[in-house]
Amino acid sequence: MERLTYDVGLDLLMVQWDNPTMTLTADAKKRVVIPGAAPGDVFACEQSDNAVxxxxxxxxxxxxxxxxxxxxxxxxxxxxxxxxxxEELRKMTREP
Known part of the structure; x- marks a missing residue:
């Protein structure tokens, strides 16, 4: 867990947050299960040198x-x- 400390006047403010990481393992057909995804969900894939x-x-x-x-x-x-x-509508909508 990471912490940030800010000096706020006389008090010291500490902010904490949890940055969960997740490791996914592909099967033989290169598939992974994404928690929170439902069938039919569409994802855009961005690839860089060593990250997806x-x-x-x-x-x-x-x-x-x-x-x-x-x-x-x-x-x-x-x-x-x-x-x-x-008849009037036809005259209004048709070219003469």
Whole structure:
């Protein structure tokens, strides 16, 4: 355990922290088990001369698709073109 000592006025402040290290051993197929990792987790591997650093890659969760009822409700509540007839909408959206 490492310690840092700071001189703070008349008092002496000691800060302690635990820096745990972990040794992982690869099997015959070059696999290691990473504590805290779940199936499907993605890691970016950074290699230097004598070290390998794995960083977890976080991705946004995919958005759920709307159900048919939700889509129809959204279309009905769309206020942009209320009262526009189909023919008028075709004229507005098609090139002359």
């Amino acid at each position: 650093i794995l960083r977890r890659v976080y991705r946004e969760a995919p958005r759920k698709r709307l159900t048919r009822e939700q889509a129809l409700k959204a279309i009905r509540s769309w206020k942009s073109l209320r009262g526009v007839k189909w």
